[in-house]
Amino acid sequence: MTTAPLTYRVSARADAASASVHAADDELLLETRWQPAEPSGHPGPAELLASAFAACLLKNVARSSALLPFSYESVEVTVVLHRQDAPPRFTALEYALHLVTSEPAHRVELLHRNLQKFGTVYNTLAAVCEVTGTVTSSPPA
Numbered sequence: 293m294t295t296a297p298l299t300y301r302v303s304a305r306a307d308a309a310s311a312s313v314h315a316a317d318d319e320l321l322l323e324t325r326w327q328p329a330e331p332s333g334h335p336g337p338a339e340l341l342a343s344a345f346a347a348c349l350l351k352n353v354a355r356s357s358a359l360l361p362f363s364y365e366s367v368e369v370t371v372v373l374h375r376q377d378a379p380p381r382f383t384a385l386e387y388a389l390h391l392v393t394s395e396p397a398h399r400v401e402l403l404h405r406n407l408q409k410f411g412t413v414y415n416t417l418a419a420v421c422e423v424t425g426t427v428t429s430s431p432p433a
Contacts, residue, residue, distance in 0.1 A: 313340075341382070341417075342371040348413035349389055356406050364393040365432045374421075385417055387425035392432055400429045 304313040304322070310332075311324040323336040335343065346369045353367050367389065374384040389407075391400065404427040408414060417423055 342373045344413050346371045348411045352407050352411050356403050362403055364391045366392045382421045384422040389427045391429040393429050394431055
């Protein structure tokens with residue numbers, strides 16, 4: 293059974309001083325200025341891409357929690373995206389995901405395999421750059 297592809301839509305705007313993107317019901321301020329005199333503190337395109345990858349992992353942990361089932365108390369992820377200048381592209385992405393869970397190690401590894409297999413953003417980026425990562429766990433306090 294195949295389903296129709298999903299469509300996602302965002303809108304963005306910028307002027308000389310600021311930029312933002314509107315996605316779902318949120319507006320996120322962006323850094324899009326070329327060599328700003330003062331950093332705005334807002335994410336630029338690379339941070340947004342790394343954020344999309346992190347969100348993909350977190351969403352698929354929640355998805356796996358319902359489908360496997362897999363119980364966890366909390367999850368944190370750090371993503372590092374590597375860029376080269378010539379030609380401009382991302383060359384590698386590394387992630388470290390940590391779960392607070394009482395699940396045994398083999399179930400944590402099964403979760404990791406599911407993240408790699410079923411993550412849309414994960415698989416899209418893995419097709420164009422090296423993606424490596426770890427999933428660790430610790431028991432609840």
